Amino acid sequence: MxxxxxxxxxxxxxxxxxxxxxxxxxxxxxxxxxxxxxxxxxxxxxxxxxxxxxxxxxxxxxxxxxxxxxxxxxxxxxxxxxxxxxxxxxxxxxxxxxxxxxxxxxxxxxxxxxxxxxxxxxxAGAGEEFSSLAMITIGTGVGSGIILDNKVFAPANSVAPELGHTTLIYGGEPCTCGRRGCLESYASFTALIRDANRAADAHPESQLAKIREAGDRLNGKNIFDVAKAGDETAKELVAHFIDYIAQGAANIANAFGVRAIVIGGGISKEGKYVADQIHEIVKNTMYCGDMFAPEIRMATLGNxxxxxxxxxxxxxx
Ligand SMILES: [Zn+2]
Missing domain, CATH: 3.30.420.40 (ATPase, nucleotide binding domain)
Known part of the structure; x- marks a missing residue:
């Protein structure tokens, strides 16, 4: 052994x-x-x-x-x-x-x-049966790793690919890297909380605004909780957030041809229903239609x- x-x-x-x-x-x-x-x-x-x-x-x-x-x-x-x-x-x-x-x-x-x-x-986790996959980790930022044909994709004498800093929206929101419109500036929890605060400002009747009125800060968990409980403003916000992640996932699949994308970070706890929504959007966004659309899996190994x-x-x- x-x-x-x-x-x-x-x-x-x-x-x-x-x-x-x-x-x-x-x-x-x-x-x-x-x-x-x-x-x-x-x-x-x-x-x-x-x-x-x-x-x-x-x-x-x-x-x-x-x-x-x-x-x-x-x-x-x-x-x-x-x-x-x-x-x-x-x-x-x-x-x-x-x-x-x-x-x-x-x-x-x-x-x-x-x-x-x-x-x-x-x-040993969510992507065990595939020979290639990409993982994106949704946290304060958006991390990424790519496995192609059983090997880590890490070019010699270069930086590791940073898929979180590929452009999602040209000229969009400022990113921590100094550029604008990166995937990270839309699909991270930092971005979700920024957008939730804006939505709470614009919709004082929403549960998002009520959370703040009670003296609490908006965070990934309470935003998802009120969306699941049916608050319209939060539902729309979370739908956009999932769409951003899915557009990023589709870009990665189009670039690398991976057969699975594993989503890690706090959002992996949201489980299959979020993975299924991402999969549905990716299928409709792929270059070849759904023929080569990757499986979308939530990470299973945590830390x-x-x-x-x-x-x-x-x-x-
Ligand atoms: Zn960036």
């Missing part, structure tokens, strides 16, 4: 797990990132966590085939250096080499965190996707 370790390196936490060949998590844990301590200290914490999890799983380092690390930012595929990470304030740091030395595991690979989440869903995908990285890059 071969075992691998996956590390999901985030701005707040380093989460990691040991998996077997079927991607079952045998041990899992996390520590605070505290990136202000600097690269060496963060890498040392990561290595220590990996070694602890090996022991927790009842294994020894010799049983570990590889360590995969999903990191925010841009990495060098060949040598596992992090070239640049805005979140961690890292600039050209030798992540793979440092972890190799500190753990004694020879094969250490580094990839993009959003790619690892997509890979996790691909090997474990990043760990499991990182654990699968060495065999899929």
């Amino acid at each position: 071969k075992y691998t370790i996956g590390v999901d390196l985030g701005g707040t936490n380093i989460a990691a797990g040991v998996v077997d060949e079927q991607y079952h998590l045998l041990a899992k844990g996390s520590v605070k990132t505290e990136s202000e301590r600097g690269f060496e200290a963060v890498a040392a914490s990561m290595a220590k966590l990996c070694l602890k999890l090996v022991a927790d799983a009842g294994l020894s380092v010799e049983d570990i085939d590889s360590i995969g690390i999903g990191s925010p930012g841009t990495s060098n595929k060949e040598n596992g250096d992090i070239i640049f990470s805005n979140n961690l304030h890292w600039d050209n740091v030798p992540l793979a080499r440092t972890i190799r030395k500190a753990t004694g595991v020879e094969s250490v690979v580094v990839g993009n965190d959003a790619d690892c989440a997509a890979l996790g869903e691909f090997v 474990d996707a990043g760990i499991i995908g990182a654990a699968a990285l060495a065999s899929h890059c």
Whole structure:
């Protein structure tokens, strides 16, 4: 039996797990990132966590085939250096080499965190039966990862594709990246909340306005809740939001020909009824009609996707 370790390196936490060949998590844990301590200290914490999890799983380092690390930012595929990470304030740091030395595991690979989440869903979650898929994660922003013919689509010497920053509406709403009209500026929860506040201003009779009058802030959950309860303004708002996600999904399917699109983030809890609505719109928006329309699935692994995908990285890059 071969075992691998996956590390999901985030701005707040380093989460990691040991998996077997079927991607079952045998041990899992996390520590605070505290990136202000600097690269060496963060890498040392990561290595220590990996070694602890090996022991927790009842294994020894010799049983570990590889360590995969999903990191925010841009990495060098060949040598596992992090070239640049805005979140961690890292600039050209030798992540793979440092972890190799500190753990004694020879094969250490580094990839993009959003790619690892997509890979996790691909090997063990919502996209298991497909050979290609894209995952879009709807959160504060819109993250993306693409798997083509069983491999992570990550061009060497380039940045990971950022599908959230493809243009949905030319000249549209300002985006965090400095451009206008990106998918992220319409299909993120940040955008939904912005639009909900505008709708509440325009429709003081709506439940959206009532939520604010009660002293609460609008958020993804309460917006969806009042829409499901039948509030007309909220229903229209959510329908637009779902349409934006679907238009983005159709663009991705038209560009990459993937057979499945997995939707992750908080919206995945809304379940099949939202997935079915997205599928219906995608079918009607695809270049070839519905013949090659991708399946739309909600992510199933939650936060474990990043760990499991990182654990699968060495065999899929
Ligand atoms: Zn953007």
